[in-house]
Amino acid sequence: MASRSQDTSSISFTALYTGHVWYANGLSAPAFHTRRGSFFYHALAPFEYVGGKMAGGNIRTFLLQRHHLIDELVREAIEQRGVSQILEIACGLSPRGYRFRQQYPDLTYVEADLPDMAARKHRLLSSQHCLNDHHRVVPLNIFSVDGIDAMETIAEKCFDRSKPLLVITEGLVNYFSLESISPFWQRLQTLLSSFAGGTYLTDNYPLFHDHPLHRTMKTLGGMLGAASRSEVSFHFGSDEEATECFLSCGFKQTTVHNPKDYYDRLPIPRSRGNPFVRVIEART
Numbered sequence: 001m002a003s004r005s006q007d008t009s010s011i012s013f014t015a016l017y018t019g020h021v022w023y024a025n026g027l028s029a030p031a032f033h034t035r036r037g038s039f040f041y042h043a044l045a046p047f048e049y050v051g052g053k054m055a056g057g058n059i060r061t062f063l064l065q066r067h068h069l070i071d072e073l074v075r076e077a078i079e080q081r082g083v084s085q086i087l088e089i090a091c092g093l094s095p096r097g098y099r100f101r102q103q104y105p106d107l108t109y110v111e112a113d114l115p116d117m118a119a120r121k122h123r124l125l126s127s128q129h130c131l132n133d134h135h136r137v138v139p140l141n142i143f144s145v146d147g148i149d150a151m152e153t154i155a156e157k158c159f160d161r162s163k164p165l166l167v168i169t170e171g172l173v174n175y176f177s178l179e180s181i182s183p184f185w186q187r188l189q190t191l192l193s194s195f196a197g198g199t200y201l202t203d204n205y206p207l208f209h210d211h212p213l214h215r216t217m218k219t220l221g222g223m224l225g226a227a228s229r230s231e232v233s234f235h236f237g238s239d240e241e242a243t244e245c246f247l248s249c250g251f252k253q254t255t256v257h258n259p260k261d262y263y264d265r266l267p268i269p270r271s272r273g274n275p276f277v278r279v280i281e282a283r284t
């Protein structure tokens with residue numbers, strides 16, 4: 001793999017925007033409101049309008065689709081498969097841990113992000129008196145392979161290997177090329193295999209080979225990459241390519257969930273045409 005900097009904190013500001021999307025759509029509590037998040041949210045409104053007209057669904061559409069869909073799969077894992085331990089990597093200002101801990105008080109929920117964002121989330125949740133042995137916020141960098149901010153170290157410290165573990169990343173992986181993110185997925189598979197059952201949930205943005213706006217999407221990805229100084233990329237040209245990739249990383253079973261299959265079950269906005277986002281569920 002080409003050598004790359006482990007400091008990817010230039011991406012972190014995007015969590016203020018998504019945090020405000022969750023807040024503005026009733027998924028969060030007042031403490032999650034930030035002035036900068038609100039500013040980004042309103043500043044992007046004109047682009048949202050144009051995006052909605054051109055691409056058949058704006059940014060908020062696919063953000064809400066992915067967030068509700070991940071919530072649904074987490075609920076299913078807890079209620080139907082007895083999952084009681086969750087690690088949410090790149091948690092940003094997502095209210096998921098806050099909401100799920102309220103709904104399932106026996107759950108162990110560890111939220112993780114780069115040090116500055118983790119410190120911010122720690123302050124936020126402390127102010128709500130949420131944190132204890134079952135709900136923590138820790139610094140974690142997906143590119144650290146050892147040391148205190150490596151996911152392996154955190155898993156060792158926070159979770160019980162005799163029980164299943166569910167790991168979430170939301171809004172993270174498409175900031176990296178497939179070449180950069182694949183070693184993380186391989187390490188994650190190894191880690192999850194050491195637990196009594198492992199599930200990984202992540203959103204992913206495919207760019208279908210026959211997508212009518214192929215070039216436009218690439219240009220928009222390039223703009224987001226420039227703003228966040230990252231390698232924003234589309235990893236897969238089809239759902240089958242995504243499945244094959246996770247199988248080749250060692251996961252035994254992979255399902256690519258399309259939001260349109262959940263329109264009747266979840267309170268999600270609908271895209272015109274094929275939705276732009278998928279949620280991948282990979283199990284060991």
Ligand SMILES: C[S@@+](CC[C@H](N)C(=O)[O-])C[C@H]1O[C@@H](n2cnc3c(N)ncnc32)[C@H](O)[C@@H]1O
Pocket residue numbers: 006008009011012013014015018019089090091092093094112113114117140141142143169170171172
């Ligand atoms: C678009 S935000 C998503 C936040 C949250 N998951 C959500 O959906 O609202 C991307 C997040 O990835 C985090 N991040 C960036 N690089 C990371 C890395 N190397 N390891 C862990 N988290 C990282 C950022 O700090 C930021 O919180």
